[in-house]
Amino acid sequence: MKVQECVLAEEVVPADSAEAGLWDAIVVSEGIKARLRNQALLSLLVRPDLPFEVTALHGLCTLYGPPGTGKTTLARGLAAQVAPFVPGRAVRRIEINPHGLMSAEHGQSQQRVSELLGDYVPGLASDGLPTVVILDEVESMAVARSAASLAANPADVHRATDAVLTALDLNAAEHPHLLFVATSNFTTALDEAFLSRSDAAILVPLPEPEALQEILASTLLTLSGKYPALGDLARSSSMGRIAKAANGLDGRRARKVIFEALAQRLDTVLDPGTLTEDDLAAAVHSAAVETSGPEVSRAAH
Ligand SMILES: Nc1ncnc2c1ncn2[C@@H]1O[C@H](COP(=O)(O)OP(=O)(O)OP(=O)(O)O)[C@@H](O)[C@H]1O
Numbered sequence: 001m002k003v004q005e006c007v008l009a010e011e012v013v014p015a016d017s018a019e020a021g022l023w024d025a026i027v028v029s030e031g032i033k034a035r036l037r038n039q040a041l042l043s044l045l046v047r048p049d050l051p052f053e054v055t056a057l058h059g060l061c062t063l064y065g066p067p068g069t070g071k072t073t074l075a076r077g078l079a080a081q082v083a084p085f086v087p088g089r090a091v092r093r094i095e096i097n098p099h100g101l102m103s104a105e106h107g108q109s110q111q112r113v114s115e116l117l118g119d120y121v122p123g124l125a126s127d128g129l130p131t132v133v134i135l136d137e138v139e140s141m142a143v144a145r146s147a148a149s150l151a152a153n154p155a156d157v158h159r160a161t162d163a164v165l166t167a168l169d170l171n172a173a174e175h176p177h178l179l180f181v182a183t184s185n186f187t188t189a190l191d192e193a194f195l196s197r198s199d200a201a202i203l204v205p206l207p208e209p210e211a212l213q214e215i216l217a218s219t220l221l222t223l224s225g226k227y228p229a230l231g232d233l234a235r236s237s238s239m240g241r242i243a244k245a246a247n248g249l250d251g252r253r254a255r256k257v258i259f260e261a262l263a264q265r266l267d268t269v270l271d272p273g274t275l276t277e278d279d280l281a282a283a284v285h286s287a288a289v290e291t292s293g294p295e296v297s298r299a300a301h
């Protein structure tokens with residue numbers, strides 16, 4: 001696999017981009033969004049003028065938490081959030097998925113990681129434009145060396161992680177217009193030295209019932225553009241109870257549960273506007289049982 005193939009997207013996002021919708025679609029506490037945005041702005045605006053020895057800032061934020069909680073979407077939406085505040089009012093976004101980089105061939109992984117992060121990515125951003133580099137699912141690249149003895153080729157994994165750290169150190173010193181945002185489903189498998197280089201490690205948790213209600217309602221409201229009756233369902237007083245029963249679902253599953261509810265009956269497939277509270281409650285119940293087991297689900301009722 002060539003390192004270029006790990007770069008899924010590369011684009012310049014202007015301040016007035018329609019991408020603001022990405023960030024708005026994720027329902028998390030405002031504190032999480034503010035922390036990510038502020039840390040990113042500090043990295044891009046303040047850090048470049050200060051010596052690295054003084055700030056010890058690497059220009060790396062790590063978003064971690066359970067699957068389906070909005071980490072990748074927040075990382076993608078960040079460029080549009082910071083663009084209004086940077087000179088030129090535009091931010092480049094480079095999206096990297098390191099899967100496939102960890103070659104089985106001896107010594108190849110380390111070389112490719114160095115090439116990608118030390119060479120190719122800085123080359124894409126050589127015009128000096130503030131750039132957000134997303135390292136999605138970074139655990140595949142920065143594996144904890146303490147756990148690497150279980151891997152097929154531990155020495156290679158070890159060296160690849162070293163290469164990530166070296167590249168981060170070099171970029172921090174030489175390319176302070178690069179801000180890395182890593183996402184991960186877990187932190188225990190992430191290398192400690194990688195986590196220590198993160199200027200902020202931000203937990204993106206499972207949504208609370210209040211957030212679940214907002215996610216369910218916003219999905220219904222979007223559908224109500226085409227099926228107006230779903231607007232009434234979104235605003236109905238039973239949504240609070242349904243959202244409580246959904247406790248334990250992640251944000252991705254909460255959006256999908258609306259479609260799972262529609263799929264329960266042919267009538268609602270053919271005319272989604274006829275979806276009832278009972279349909280939705282039944283689908284939420286099944287999803288909660290699947291996710292957390294019958295005991296927890298009963299307790300939520
Ligand atoms: N907190 C949330 N609020 C609203 N929607 C959410 C939330 N979390 C996830 N979603 C929905 O789920 C989809 C997938 O989210 P995303 O890929 O960003 O999650 P993730 O945390 O990166 O998941 P993974 O860890 O599996 O990669 C989003 O497009 C969004 O529709």
Ligand SMILES: [Mg+2]
Binds near residue numbers: 072073136137183
């Ligand atoms: Mg993700």
